[in-house]
Amino acid sequence: MNFSISEEDYIKAIYHLKGDKLSVATNDLAAELHTRPASVTDMLKKLAAKKLIHYQPYKGVMLNTEGRKIALGIVRRHRLWEYFLAEKLNFSWNEVHEVAEQLEHISSKKLIEKLDEYLGYPKFDPHGDPIPDHLGRMQATDHLPLTELPLDTPAVVNGVSDQSPEMLELLRRRNIAIGTVLEVKKKFGFDHSMEIKIKDTPVFIITEQLAQNIFVQYES
Amino acid sequence: MNFSISEEDYIKAIYHLKGDKLSVATNDLAAELHTRPASVTDMLKKLAAKKLIHYQPYKGVMLNTEGRKIALGIVRRHRLWEYFLAEKLNFSWNEVHEVAEQLEHISSKKLIEKLDEYLGYPKFDPHGDPIPDHLGRMQATDHLPLTELPLDTPAVVNGVSDQSPEMLELLRRRNIAIGTVLEVKKKFGFDHSMEIKIKDTPVFIITEQLAQNIFVQYES
DNA sequence: TTAATATTTTAGACAAACCTAAAAAAAGTT
DNA sequence: AACTTTTTTTAGGTTTGTCTAAAATATTAA
Structure with missing residues (x-):
């Protein structure tokens, strides 16, 4: 099927919207795809007819096994192309x-298999997201939001949840990238902003909003 | 414009169909694009409205300067992707x-410029066709059809005009590729087939039809 | 030069993917 | 529970690119 x-x-x-929710709402899909709820309903009917999703009117939608395979x-x-x-x-x-x-x-299936081989079967894309292999399997990642990292504990940035150019620009300015080692020196209760220290550079402040979108793991 | x-x-x-003809016929376009003449007419009107072609009903079509730039x-x-x-x-x-x-x-303009750079600014694709540079300029090639190569004169294959899988398969079987040095040993008047010799291998016969689609240049 | 044939265009439809406006259902509030 | 608000669906249109059938034009042949 194509x-x-x-x-x-x-x-x-x-x-992507499913996350660990039970199902995805029509309105959320419309927002994500920059289209209208009515258009989403149309398409959901089509995808249901093709047996890629489980869809009940007014009850939201989720992928079935086939749909998840396609996804x-x-x-x-x-992610291979990003890499x-x-x-x-x-x-x-x-x-x-x-x-x-x-x-x-x-x-083209052949294109992707050859590309994968050429790239050396990478496991993660440049944003730290795992790349599914040709059977759809991917490396498990423990993504701890920076907001939950204890004080004074070095950790490695291993992902970001939001990939808007604005956010990536912000990270670039703060010299935060996949692999960066950092620690949280202080949390400010008033606005939940936090003071971050990257080795050999001065501390700086980031907002809670940004911190929520940065994932880390403990240094191993 | 996109x-x-x-x-x-x-x-x-x-x-591609223009070649050195004056203009391209609706029917030929329909055949090339696996669509119907009526559909071609529709699209020609649209392209004319966008000022990419010169089109007069019943008189065929040609690209104007802007259209040629797009092409x-x-x-x-x-050709960069082929390379x-x-x-x-x-x-x-x-x-x-x-x-x-x-x-x-x-x-994406940036994608193509980066790809070109990554590939080392190649001048020809794998079929021997010249790759236009970022300003649309390409290397002049003297493409002599194999049918016009004199007898017993070594020449280098530098292109093929037809890129159907059938033809490329045929060439592969005959060990003919871009860069192959060959000479014509004999031409048979009856069916215009010809005997070809590639260095250190036995002679073999190819049809006129195939020979017309193979281009060569004299060895330099 | 007229008739036959081939090519091209017009007219009217259709499917995919979108839209707006209105109706229906679900969720939240008093 | 009844009312209000939000969410979702339905109904009916639009655009893009396609189609078939019929009409118009051009070309070829007698």
């Missing part, structure tokens, strides 16, 4: 997402 | 075309 770009965009959006394929293509763009073409990590959005829709 | 995949396919087809951009993307697939991902030259048909529609 899917249109729109169908793939919906499947991917359902996959993982799209995610795999997206290619960053690693081979020297795109900076805040530029890769947009181009990968287009490349991910190219469906 | 163009749809369909629009780009039409522009590319007009570019060269598409050809550039196509990438063959050179980096180890696709064989008869597999690259189909995938490049999809990749060529990804429009």
Whole structure:
């Protein structure tokens, strides 16, 4: 089976919005895809007819096994291309997402397998997100939000949840990237902002909002 | 200006079918694009409205300066991707075309410039066709059809005009590739087939039809 | 130069993916 | 529980790119 770009965009959006919720709301999909709720309903009916989702009117939507398989394929293509763009073409990590959005829709199986081989079967993309292998399996990651890291405990940045150019720009300015080792020196109760220390550089302050979107793991 | 995949396919087809003819016929476009003449007429009106072609009803179509610029951009993307697939991902030259048909529609200017740089600014794709540079300029090639090569004169294969998998398969079987040195030993008047000799291998026969689609240059 | 044939265009439809406005259902509030 | 607000769906349109069938134009042949 082959899917249109729109169908793939919906499947991917359902996959991403699902998280650990029970199901995804029509309105949330509309917001994510910059479209209208009525359009989402139309497409959900189509995807249900193709047996890729479990959909009951007014009750939200979730992927079924087949849909999840498709979603993982799209995610795999997206993240492999991101890796290619960053690693081979020297795109900076805040530029890769947009181009990968287009490349991910190219469906040649052979292309993706050859690309994967060429890249050396990478396990993570430039944002720290795991890349599904050709069977849809991916490395488990323990993503601790920076907000929950105890004080004075060195940890390694291993992911960011939001990939908007604005946020990635902000991280770049603070010299925070995947692999950066940092620790939290102080938390301010008033606005929940926190003081961050990166080795050999002066401390600086980040907002709670930013901290929530940075994931770390303890140094091993 | 940004163009749809369909629009780009039409522009590319007009570019390729034009050759040294005065204009391109509606029927020929329909055949090339696997669509119907009526659909072609519709699209020609649209492209004319966008000022990319010169089109007069019943009189055929040609690209104007702007259209030719767009076409060269598409050809550039196509051939760069072909080069990438063959050179980096180890696709064989008869597999690259189909995938490049999809990749060529990804429009990021930055992607193509970075790719070009990464590949080392190649001048020819795996089929021997010249790759336009970022200004649309390409290396002049003297493409002598094999049918016009004099007897017993060594020459280098520098291109093929038809890129159907069938033909490329045939060439592969005959060990003919870009760069192969060969000479014509004999021409048979009856069916215009010809006897070909590649150094250190036995002579073999090829049809006139195949010979017309193989281009060579004299050894330098 | 008229008739036959081939090519091209027009007219009217259709599917995919979107839209707005209104109706229906669910959730939240008093 | 009844009312209000929010969410979601339905109904009916629009645009893009396609189609078939019929009409118009151009080309070829007698």
